[in-house]
Amino acid sequence: MKQVIGQTGVEGSRISLGCMRMAALDVADAEKVIATSLEAGINFIDHADIYGGGQSEERFRDAVTNLGIAREDLILQSKCGIQRGYFDFSKDHILKSVDGILKRLDTDYLDFLVLHRPDILVEPEEVAEAFSQLKQSGKVKHFGVSNQNRYQMELLQSYLDEPLAVNQLQLSPAHTPMFDFGVNVNMRNEAGVNRDSGIVEYCRLNKVTIQAWSPFQIDLGKGLFSGNPDYKELNETISRYAEQYGVSDEAIIIAWILRHPAKMQAIIGSMNPERIVKIAKATEVNLTRPEWYDIYRSAGNVLP
Ligand SMILES: NC(=O)c1ccc[n+]([C@@H]2O[C@H](COP(=O)([O-])OP(=O)(O)OC[C@H]3O[C@@H](n4cnc5c(N)ncnc54)[C@H](OP(=O)(O)O)[C@@H]3O)[C@@H](O)[C@H]2O)c1
Incomplete structure (x- = not known):
């Protein structure tokens, strides 16, 4: 199942293959992951210059070359802006990063370039110059950000x-x-703290596609919630709906993200072809409102 990304008119798969973990694979296994994803309708690929120190992009390139996949059959996105110990949105760094990405992916252009994590020292004029140069040279077609709040955007x-x-x-x-x-x-509780200045509403108002990363994880670095005893109720609720819909737990988790009317993409990080096939079934499930809220509450969220 596809959706239009932002206001670009580009149609990409609602589930995206994230390649953060691809460097750990040999080329033959990377080929299986990519071939399986494409067969399952996943054509939107997410990279970053830092994944595997650049090796994830290289492994992807080698696998795509061996499989003989045409460039136009893939929507390629990569990210830049993270340096060792700091963030860097300078014009120079963005331009150099894109050249490195294009070389490692062996392609003339990126469909999407995303700024990876906010740079406190950002000079928006410089970013604009970099974007304009990349657009004019044909190296990047469209641009986005990651981990940014409304005002940063x-x-x-x-x-x-x-x-x-x-x-x-x-x-x-x-x-x-x-x-x-x-x-x-307007509640005096921890859940009421506004941490992103209303990013979901901002993105909906401005037709920006939210790409949900790490859809199976707890907080950054805290691991999976599947099998975690602290998330027993959540996992039981998910399994109940998995049985009801005749799909895997993984499919229900992704269906929960895709059900949000903001029309988000889910960026999955699995490098296991069998799991990718199971996850892809998410697009066949349309959770009801009570089911969606049931999963939300089962994660420990209390409705006022
Ligand atoms: N913008 C950012 O700051 C940012 C940060 C992090 C990630 N990302 C993007 O998001 C993508 C996904 O991130 P992620 O890999 O952390 O996400 P994820 O899809 O939540 O996690 C996938 C990982 O969990 C493992 N796993 C084990 N049991 C699983 C189960 N039952 N269900 C699902 N996965 C299971 C997978 O192993 P198997 O390989 O065995 O399936 C894989 O290693 C990345 O590749 C990257 O493109 C972006």
């Missing part, structure tokens, strides 16, 4: 000629700060 957007297309943000049933404060408006 608004600041950058005010310097750009075209709308930002995506914002990549962490989201899973066990990591929902972007929803929590919206159901706890």
